[in-house]
Amino acid sequence: GESVGxxxxxxxxxxxxxSIINCAYSNSASDYFIWYKQExxxxxxxxxxxxxxxxxxxxxxxxxxxxxTVKHLSLQIAAxxxxxxxxxxxxxxxxxxxxxxxxxxxxxxxP
Amino acid sequence: xxxxxxxxxHQVTQMGQEVILRCVxxxxxxxxxxxxxxxxxxxxxxxxxxxxxxxxxxxxxxxxFSVERPDGSNFTLKIRSTKLEDSAMYFCASNRQGSxxxxxxxxxxxxxx
Numbered sequence: 001g002e003s004v005g006x007x008x009x010x011x012x013x014x015x016x017x018x019s020i021i022n023c024a025y026s027n028s029a030s031d032y033f034i035w036y037k038q039e040x041x042x043x044x045x046x047x048x049x050x051x052x053x054x055x056x057x058x059x060x061x062x063x064x065x066x067x068x069t070v071k072h073l074s075l076q077i078a079a080x081x082x083x084x085x086x087x088x089x090x091x092x093x094x095x096x097x098x099x100x101x102x103x104x105x106x107x108x109x110x111p
Numbered sequence: 112x113x114x115x116x117x118x119x120x121h122q123v124t125q126m127g128q129e130v131i132l133r134c135v136x137x138x139x140x141x142x143x144x145x146x147x148x149x150x151x152x153x154x155x156x157x158x159x160x161x162x163x164x165x166x167x168x169x170x171x172x173x174x175x176f177s178v179e180r181p182d183g184s185n186f187t188l189k190i191r192s193t194k195l196e197d198s199a200m201y202f203c204a205s206n207r208q209g210s211x212x213x214x215x216x217x218x219x220x221x222x223x224x
Contacts, residue, residue: 032211043115043202043215044154089154093211097142098167101154 012108013080021105023073023090032093035064035075037086038104044089047075077107085109113137115216117203123222124193132188132219134203143186144204144213145178147171154202160186193223 013019025033031052036044050057050064050073057064063076073090087106091099116135124130136143145157158168160178177189186205190197200220204213 034212036215043217046212046214049212091154097159097161098144098156098169099146099154099213100156101146103153 009103010106010108012110014110015082016079019077019080019084019107021075021077021088021090021107023075023102025071025073025090025092025102027092027094027100028068028071030092030094033064033066033073034091034093034099035062035073036089036091036101038089039086047088080107080109082109082111115203115205115214117201117216117219119219120217121220121222123224126195126223127192130190130193130221132190132201132203132221134186134188134216135184136186136203136205137207137214138184140205140207140214142166142206142208142213143178143180145188146202146204146215147199148202148218149199157188157201190221193221195223197221198223 034049035047037047038044048057048059048062048064050066055066061078065074075088077084085108087104089101089104091101093099115137118133122130143160146154147157148154156169158172158178159166163180175191179187186203198221200218202218203216206213
């Protein structure tokens with residue numbers, strides 16, 4: 001069936017380095033993608049989103065890249081900080097309201 | 112900054128009991144959702160609600176579940192007869208008209224014993 005999934009369950013990055021978190025999706029009809037950050041014991045927190053008619057979108061220290069040809073989504077975090085340590089989820093929307101979440105990647109920033 | 116709030120933060124109940132989880136979405140938002148997250152797993156969609164009715168529900172959202180917007184601010188999820196497998200974090204989310212960005216609450220941890 002259709003699914004959103006992540007390549008790597010864990011990622012450790014040295015503080016100050018850049019990190020890239022990847023996500024594969026299989027539903028070519030998805031028109032909107034979003035990255036959430038979830039810290040322990042908290043709800044998902046919006047990071048950045050991108051619509052399917054775009055390839056790239058930048059925010060503060062974060063960039064999302066969308067490659068529709070290979071159905072791949074990535075989140076780049078520049079100059080990582082200890083506060084970036086969390087689980088990151090990608091999610092997709094397929095023309096209706098609900099979001100379908102991936103399984104999550106745990107990012108650990110090493111001081 | 113406005114935020115989604117949820118109460119209680121933790122609910123412990125015995126199997127077979129009814130529970131009501133409460134949410135106050137952001138005030139100008141019109142679309143409301145419940146999601147759940149079993150420990151260590153991904154966030155799963157349960158139900159969406161718009162214009163005072165359910166607009167979509169997942170296969171998880173069976174007859175034991177119901178949602179209600181009893182007044183202009185609260186949005187509730189009721190589980191009529193809880194099962195052990197209902198133990199999870201339950202997140203409420205909302206978004207405004209014209210935006211796909213869903214804002215999530217802090218969650219209610221439901222423990223069924």
